[in-house]
Amino acid sequence: MLARTDLRGRTPTTAELRGALPRGGVDVDAVLHHVRPVVDDIRDRGADAALDYSEKFDGVRPAQVRVPQAEIDRALAELDPAVRAALEVAITRTRLVHADQRRTDTVTEVVPGGIVTERWVPVDRVGLYVPGGNAVYPSSVVMNVVPAQAAGVESLVIASPPQKNFDGLPHPTILAAAALLGVDEVWAVGGAQAVALLSYGGTDVDDDVTELAPVDMITGPGNIYVTAAKRLCRSVVGIDAEAGPTEIAILADHTADAVHVAADMISQAEHDVMAASVLVTTSTELADAVDAALAAQLEVTKHHERVRTALSGSQSGIVLVDDVKQGLQVVNAYAAEHLEIQTENASEVAAQVRAAGAIFVGPWAPVSLGDYCAGSNHVLPTAGCARHQSGLSVQTFLRGIHVVDYSREALQDVAGHVITLANAEDLPAHGEAVRLRFEALR
Numbered sequence: 001m002l003a004r005t006d007l008r009g010r011t012p013t014t015a016e017l018r019g020a021l022p023r024g025g026v027d028v029d030a031v032l033h034h035v036r037p038v039v040d041d042i043r044d045r046g047a048d049a050a051l052d053y054s055e056k057f058d059g060v061r062p063a064q065v066r067v068p069q070a071e072i073d074r075a076l077a078e079l080d081p082a083v084r085a086a087l088e089v090a091i092t093r094t095r096l097v098h099a100d101q102r103r104t105d106t107v108t109e110v111v112p113g114g115i116v117t118e119r120w121v122p123v124d125r126v127g128l129y130v131p132g133g134n135a136v137y138p139s140s141v142v143m144n145v146v147p148a149q150a151a152g153v154e155s156l157v158i159a160s161p162p163q164k165n166f167d168g169l170p171h172p173t174i175l176a177a178a179a180l181l182g183v184d185e186v187w188a189v190g191g192a193q194a195v196a197l198l199s200y201g202g203t204d205v206d207d208d209v210t211e212l213a214p215v216d217m218i219t220g221p222g223n224i225y226v227t228a229a230k231r232l233c234r235s236v237v238g239i240d241a242e243a244g245p246t247e248i249a250i251l252a253d254h255t256a257d258a259v260h261v262a263a264d265m266i267s268q269a270e271h272d273v274m275a276a277s278v279l280v281t282t283s284t285e286l287a288d289a290v291d292a293a294l295a296a297q298l299e300v301t302k303h304h305e306r307v308r309t310a311l312s313g314s315q316s317g318i319v320l321v322d323d324v325k326q327g328l329q330v331v332n333a334y335a336a337e338h339l340e341i342q343t344e345n346a347s348e349v350a351a352q353v354r355a356a357g358a359i360f361v362g363p364w365a366p367v368s369l370g371d372y373c374a375g376s377n378h379v380l381p382t383a384g385c386a387r388h389q390s391g392l393s394v395q396t397f398l399r400g401i402h403v404v405d406y407s408r409e410a411l412q413d414v415a416g417h418v419i420t421l422a423n424a425e426d427l428p429a430h431g432e433a434v435r436l437r438f439e440a441l442r
Contacts, residue, residue, distance in 0.1 A: 001291050003317040017333035024245050024276045024315025025383050026224045035228040039196040046202025053193040054162050062168035062188040064206035075175035090142050093375035098150040101394035113407030120398045125155035127198035129220030132161040138177035143377050144220050145181045151397035156183050161190025195229035199236045244382040247276035249336035251327045256342035258289030262297055267368050269310035270303045276315035280327045287318045328352050335386040338367040355387045
């Protein structure tokens with residue numbers, strides 16, 4: 001079923017590996033010309049324009065952008081108790097992990113009288129985007145809101161697409177998750193129009209008084225149009241990342257269970273026809289067994305057509321390697337959003353991974369655990385960006401501000417060096433700003 005790439009007996013360079021490995025992706029540039037008019041229109045007309053696009057793209061026009069508090073409360077009251085219990089477990093565990101990510105101010109005495117403090121300040125207002133395409137994602141509400149709250153962000157707004165089946169409101173499970181987290185501002189707007197409205201703000205359409213305040217930062221995954229809007233608005237607001245289709249890589253040897261491996265690959269493939277599932281293995285026997293397990297499980301999985309398309313695409317496949325050492329070179333070059341290690345001594349192997357959004361160690365830590373209840377965050381870098389970027393965390397919502405406090409004596413002690421460096425860069429006024437302080441004191 002899966003295409004195979006055989007690297008055995010070869011020593012490809014990192015550049016050759018990046019070119020040879022299965023990789024999907026989307027061409028954001030190809031849709032920018034479609035998205036730019038939407039962003040410009042919402043910048044100029046605000047909520048009216050956003051709702052016009054909701055009617056066009058989502059097939060429903062909400063009565064207003066901001067969801068009434070009564071609807072949020074009702075969604076929580078009517079939430080399936082089992083779903084509520086599961087969300088509460090996810091929230092508790094995610095809060096435990098993210099609470100330990102909090103940063104503390106650092107004070108450094110460079111010299112007597114010369115102090116530099118790094119102060120960590122949360123972003124003032126954040127827009128959290130929760131998609132509503134192939135599936136409903138209350139887990140994304142948890143993963144976006146919890147680290148922002150742990151960072152101390154005081155103003156949060158969730159934006160999620162209006163649903164025809166729910167009278168133009170976001171899915172009630174999204175609203176209920178917001179209520180469980182104490183978020184009372186939810187906007188019924190999705191897609192590129194949500195990103196634009198979060199960026200530029202406006203007033204709501206129901207009374208022309210309710211402010212839809214613009215945010216300072218937008219986080220959360222979305223489709224190619226959401227990503228394009230993020231790119232267009234990133235000079236106006238901060239963004240977390242340009243997320244691509246989801247992906248899983250599994251580094252496995254002969255000890256792995258083919259049924260487990262196949263199930264984990266299918267679990268990612270059911271997200272989207274462009275999702276990537278890649279197995280890197282030292283064992284042709286395992287590769288054959290995984291192919292057979294995939295064929296069997298496809299017969300009973302709910303979204304089998306979507307999964308089949310994803311698995312048969314160029315973004316998915318099996319990579320055969322000589323040994324685990326070569327497998328590590330491959331997965332580090334691939335830099336997967338989700339990386340599972342299913343080998344002997346899995347913890348030792350995982351410790352050698354240099355590039356991954358999140359690492360899942362051993363047979364009892366599937367990616368789906370991380371999607372919901374591990375406590376880790378599931379908003380992770382895709383398309384190889386894990387080589388240089390982290391997943392969503394408390395740090396995402398914090399700004400480090402250096403506070404410089406020098407006495408007269410401390411400045412005088414280093415004045416000559418400042419003046420020398422200023423002259424070396426042909427910026428003499430920089431040096432004068434120091435020299436004149438002491439000349440004026442004479």
